[in-house]
Amino acid sequence: MAKKIRVLIAKPGLDGHDRGAKVIARALRDAGMEVIYTGLRQTPEDIVEAAIQEDVDAIGLSCLSGAHMTLFPEVVRILRKRRAKDIVVAGGGIIPEEDVPKLRKAGVKAVFGPGTPLTEIVGFFKKAAKGA
Amino acid sequence: MRELVAARRRRPLRRGRADNRVAELVQDLARGDKRAAAKLISLIEDDEPEAAEALERIHPRTGKAHIVGFTGPPGVGKSSLINRLVRAYRRRGKKVGVVAVDPTSPFTGGAVLGDRIRMAETGIDPGVFIRSMATRGHPGGLALATFDAVRVLDALGMDIVFVETVGAGQSEVEIAKRAHTTVVVEMPLSGDAVQVMKAGILEIGDVYVVNKVDLGDADGLVANLNQEIHPRNGWTSPIVRTSALEERGIPDLVLALERHRAHLESTGELREREAARARQEILDNLRRLVEERARRADRVRAEIDRLARDVVERRLDPHAAADALLLGMARRRRVPVPRRRGRAS
Ligand SMILES: Nc1nc2c(ncn2[C@@H]2O[C@H](COP(=O)(O)OP(=O)(O)OP(=O)(O)O)[C@@H](O)[C@H]2O)c(=O)[nH]1
Ligand SMILES: [Mg+2]
Numbered sequence: 001m002a003k004k005i006r007v008l009i010a011k012p013g014l015d016g017h018d019r020g021a022k023v024i025a026r027a028l029r030d031a032g033m034e035v036i037y038t039g040l041r042q043t044p045e046d047i048v049e050a051a052i053q054e055d056v057d058a059i060g061l062s063c064l065s066g067a068h069m070t071l072f073p074e075v076v077r078i079l080r081k082r083r084a085k086d087i088v089v090a091g092g093g094i095i096p097e098e099d100v101p102k103l104r105k106a107g108v109k110a111v112f113g114p115g116t117p118l119t120e121i122v123g124f125f126k127k128a129a130k131g132a
Numbered sequence: 133m134r135e136l137v138a139a140r141r142r143r144p145l146r147r148g149r150a151d152n153r154v155a156e157l158v159q160d161l162a163r164g165d166k167r168a169a170a171k172l173i174s175l176i177e178d179d180e181p182e183a184a185e186a187l188e189r190i191h192p193r194t195g196k197a198h199i200v201g202f203t204g205p206p207g208v209g210k211s212s213l214i215n216r217l218v219r220a221y222r223r224r225g226k227k228v229g230v231v232a233v234d235p236t237s238p239f240t241g242g243a244v245l246g247d248r249i250r251m252a253e254t255g256i257d258p259g260v261f262i263r264s265m266a267t268r269g270h271p272g273g274l275a276l277a278t279f280d281a282v283r284v285l286d287a288l289g290m291d292i293v294f295v296e297t298v299g300a301g302q303s304e305v306e307i308a309k310r311a312h313t314t315v316v317v318e319m320p321l322s323g324d325a326v327q328v329m330k331a332g333i334l335e336i337g338d339v340y341v342v343n344k345v346d347l348g349d350a351d352g353l354v355a356n357l358n359q360e361i362h363p364r365n366g367w368t369s370p371i372v373r374t375s376a377l378e379e380r381g382i383p384d385l386v387l388a389l390e391r392h393r394a395h396l397e398s399t400g401e402l403r404e405r406e407a408a409r410a411r412q413e414i415l416d417n418l419r420r421l422v423e424e425r426a427r428r429a430d431r432v433r434a435e436i437d438r439l440a441r442d443v444v445e446r447r448l449d450p451h452a453a454a455d456a457l458l459l460g461m462a463r464r465r466r467v468p469v470p471r472r473r474g475r476a477s
Contacts, residue, residue, distance in 0.1 A: 003178045004241075004266075029242035034266050039249035049256045050248060053263055055170035084167065 005033040005129040006056040010047045011040050012075070015065035020092065020114075024060060027118040028125060044074040051079070051087055057129035058088040060121075068095055073106035080107075088128040092116070154182045158189040161287055166261055169288045173263055176284070177277040187280060190287045195406075197229070197286040197293045198393050201307035203273065203336075204317030206299035209343040211250035212376035213317065213385070214294045218254055220386050221292055229285030229293040230262040233275055243267075247296055261285055272306035273297035279310055279413075292389075308336035310409055312402065313392045315385075317341045318357070320348040334360050337369050339388045346375040367395050425461065435460060 009025045011018050018040055025035045036054045038047065051059050061072055072091045079085050091103060092112035100111045110124050154175075160168035172190070176183045202210045211232065218228045232247035245264035254260045263281055270276045274297055285293050297307050308314045316337035340357055342350045354371050361369050370388045374381035396402040426432045435457060442448040448456075 003180075004268075006174075025244050029237065029244045030240050032241040034236075034243045034245060036245045036248060036264050039252050042252065043255070046252065046255045050262075052167050053170050053261055054248075055174040082167075 005058075005125065006036065006054060007033055007058050007060055007125055007129075008036045008038065008047070008051045008054055008056045009060045009062070010038045010042050010050070011062050012042050012044055012047060012071040013063050013065045013067045014041060015063070016040060017064055018062070020064070021060075021062040024062070024092070024118070024121060027122055028060075031122045031126070033125065033129075044071060044078055047075055048078040048082055048084070052082060052084055056087060058090065058125055060125070061089065061091040061093075063091065063093040063095075066094070068093060069099055069102065072103055072108050076107035088131075090121075090124060090128070092121075154185050154189065158186065158193075158287075161190070161284065162193055162289075164289055166288070169261060169284050170263070172284050173277070173281045176280045177265070177268075177275070187283070190283055193287040194283045195286065197282070197290050198313070198389075199282055199286075199293050199295065199311045200313045200315060200389060201295045201297065201311030202315050202317060203297045203304045203307050203333075204299060204341075205319075208299065208317045208319050209374075209376045210296050210299060210317055211247040213341065213343060213374060213382075214296060215251045215253065216374075216376050216379060216382045217294065217385065217389075218251065218260055220382050222257060222259055226291040227259040227289055228261075229282070229288065229290035230260075230296070231265055231278055231281045231285070231293065232262065232296040233265050233267060233273065233278055233298050235298050236266040236268050238269070241268075261288060261290065267298060273299075273304040274306050274310075304333075305336060309412055312396060312405060313338045313389055315339045315341055315389075317343050318353060319344040320350045320353050337361075338367065338392050339385070340369055340371045341374055341385060342371060343374045343376055345373045345380065346378050365401060366399060367392070422458070422461070426457070432457070432461060 007028055009021050009028075011021050021037070025037050028035045036050065036056065038050050042050075047059065047061070059075065061068075061075060063071055068091060072089070076085075076089050079087055079089065088109050089107065090110040090112065091108050093114075095103070095111055095113055103111050109128065112121055157168045157172050161172060172186055175186055202214060204210055214230055214232075218230065221228045230251065232245070234243055234245045234247060236243045243266035245266060248262060248264055251262055254262065263285075265275045265278060265281060267273075267275045274295075278295060282293050282295060295307065295311060297304050314336050316333050316339070318340065320342065340361070342353055342357070350373055354373065357371050361371070370391075372381055372384045372388050374385055396405065426436065439448065439453040439457060443450050443453050
């Protein structure tokens with residue numbers, strides 16, 4: 001049995017739409033990955049705890065509420081605190097261009113705006129799992 | 133599943149101080165470290181070279197957890213019920229593990245594992261460990277590594293471990309062979325008793341749950357089930373009505389699980405079930421080992437080619453050919469007797 005890439009897809013924050021997150025989850029599945037989908041309204045602590053228990057290679061965060069500048073870096077921070085910084089974090093959603101460098105600096109490895117081709121996202125997670 | 137692989141390792145384990153990664157992980161596991169548990173499950177699931185050693189070290193630390201399997205058609209409410217039970221057992225101060233299995237796509241090899249959605253309220257509770265698992269092509273509603281993951285959670289110190297099978301809606305005897313207590317979940321709208329019987333499900337349930345009683349009249353289904361359930365070894369499987377949504381009937385379900393556990397213990401059936409499971413696992417591993425060896429060794433492969441020709445030429449039937457092959461394999465390679473060993477450190 002070969003090592004499988006495992007990715008956690010989570011939606012922190014309070015907005016109630018997860019269509020985008022589900023599309024990503026399916027695309028990753030179709031690329032042969034195991035995607036753990038945790039549903040809506042998760043706190044950063046919940047997300048990190050789930051990521052550790054599921055032993056994922058990467059976390060994909062989706063946020064449409066505008067709270068990404070606090071939520072995404074918070075996930076990275078808690079991962080570090082739990083000595084699990086080998087888990088790669090990527091984020092997506094409605095994210096203004098000027099926030100991207102700040103998020104990258106905070107340890108978010110990739111930021112995907114709306115309209116990012118799925119192949120690019122799939123490619124990122126494939127590479128992230130290998131490089132980790 | 134892989135104890136025999138472990139037995140094949142002839143080098144005895146070093147005792148005492150942790151001297152390698154696996155030993156360290158298992159020591160951390162015994163201290164209740166969830167990250168170690170998660171890493172060990174992956175290592176076994178991916179069948180890494182250290183998997184056999186990991187299982188060998190973990191096995192002596194297991195045997196305390198009550199293993200409860202949940203099966204039933206898709207969407208019947210297995211995850212939601214387990215979520216409620218997790219809360220109920222936590223309130224009683226028990227530590228709870230969950231292994232939830234979802235199917236792997238046969239086309240892409242990928243999977244979306246969604247059982248966690250229903251268990252989200254568990255959050256960061258330190259006394260809970262939930263692991264999602266894809267079948268990776270294994271039939272029977274479970275993954276090959278499912279019960280190895282259960283072992284890991286047992287060794288992590290969980291008092292009870294729930295296993296959620298793929299809701300295939302058909303007979304899932306594998307879970308019944310492996311769990312201490314098997315819970316079969318149905319719902320009022322899921323069809324008549326004839327269907328239930330066809331599924332062979334009436335032979336495997338230690339506890340029956342009629343969930344979603346908030347949605348419709350459960351009396352018909354309960355009456356039908358009642359007619360079909362007969363005492364087995366002094367145990368008559370109870371039927372519990374629940375609504376996971378409205379949190380109804382959960383204490384009754386807890387009581388039914390506790391009663392069954394007590395029944396297994398007082399009648400000695402617990403040991404019997406464990407022995408049955410061990411026998412099954414030894415046979416599973418034997419099959420795996422023989423197949424692996426047959427496939428790997430050139431000599432054996434050549435022998436199979438020769439025998440296959442004999443079968444095609446009608447000089448030999450396939451059964452006799454397998455017999456001959458097994459005999460040849462056993463003769464040429466003495467079966468190593470595994471050394472008796474004390475507890476792993
Ligand atoms: N009305 C009602 N809905 C319920 C109840 N229990 C679960 N549900 C709903 O039924 C749906 C499926 O519930 P799950 O717990 O995911 O069912 P499952 O058996 O784990 O499903 P699979 O894992 O996909 O086989 C969800 O929308 C739940 O909210 C209940 O008691 N009453
Ligand atoms: Mg489920």
